[in-house]
Amino acid sequence: MNIDSLNDIASAIVSPGKGILAADESSPTIKKRFDSIGVESTEENRKNYRNMLFTTEGVNKYISGVILFDETIRQQSPNGVPMVEVLNKAGMIPGIKVDKGAKALANTSSETVTEGLDGLRERCQEYVSLGAKFAKWRAVIKIGSNTPSDLCLATNVHALARYAALCQETGLVPIVEPEVLMDGTHDIDQCESITENTLKALYHELHRQRVVLEGTLLKPNMVISGSECPQQANVEEVAQRTVACLKRSVPAAVPGIVFLSGGQSDDVATLHLNSMNANTNDLPWKLSFSYGRALQAAPLKAWAGSNIDKGKEAFMMRAKANGEACLGKFK
Secondary structure, eight states, X not given: OOHHHHHHHHHHHTOTTOEEEEXXXXXXHHHXXXXXXXXXXXXXXXXXXXXXXXXXXXXXXXXXXXXXXHHHHTOBXXXXXXXXXXXXXXXXXXXXXXXXXXXXXXXXXXXXEEOOOTTHHHHHHHXXXXXXXXXXXXXXXXXXXXXXXXXXXXXXXXXXXXXXXXXXXXXXXXXXXXXXXXXXXXXXXXXXXXXXXXXHHHHHHXXXXXXXXXXXXXXXXXXXXXXXXXXXXXXXXXXXXXXXXXXXXXXXXXXXXXXXXXXXXXXXHHHHHHHHHHSOOSOSSEEEEEESHHHHHHHXXXXXXXXXXXXXXXXXXXXXXXXXXXXXXXX
């Protein structure tokens, strides 16, 4: 494990004004996205769509890295160039999703644990050989009347830490993603409390498993009202509560925090990130983004299966907006 190299990669990903494009949708998820625009989800169409995003000229000014799905990291562009090489030439760092998804957690009624630890060392070694520099693993935490349970938190943070340790052993920077879902009627107080408990449990376990925090990144949810809560917190409150929660929970050794959008609209996710960066100073870590839908919804609709120029234009606009939000300069 070369800690200096891991820290260099993590720091480069959260360079000022830059963040991550999460393009790691599974086949069922990308099919839903394509269905929404009436385009068949074939391997060729998926390749053409992602190649459109990756080859948007100048987007590396705002996008530092891209999380790929297993299919994509093995593909070649329409011009016969490996996708990893396309990203490298464009000045973006290739990453890879390595988890196998959230599955039902035994002895609970509705909670999940993320699987994918079996064979992970060997898969990480292969992904390194294919050109990946960082990885991502997502845990799913649901807020309900009796959830999350201690069992759910313990099993998920244990898996996140094992994943992170294996990544560092093989030379990948692990992004740890403990997502507290915004689905539900809970208020922002509940979200803040559960997010704080989740993050504290995660960093306790990362320490226990000897993960070096300087070579990691955190991908958390924002502290936000539940999607069905009648009282929705405004942008300023979300920003303030999120930063306060992170200050109590995330060690200063972590180079950066790259938020997930988690069902927020494009504009709202950008406004929240912008407010955090515009109204806080001297934080120990960079605040950036690792957005999927919040970066892709507009270019997907503009592309519509064939309009590459319009798709690239829409992607550039979304990337620029979020890059500016990283600096607190989005208008």
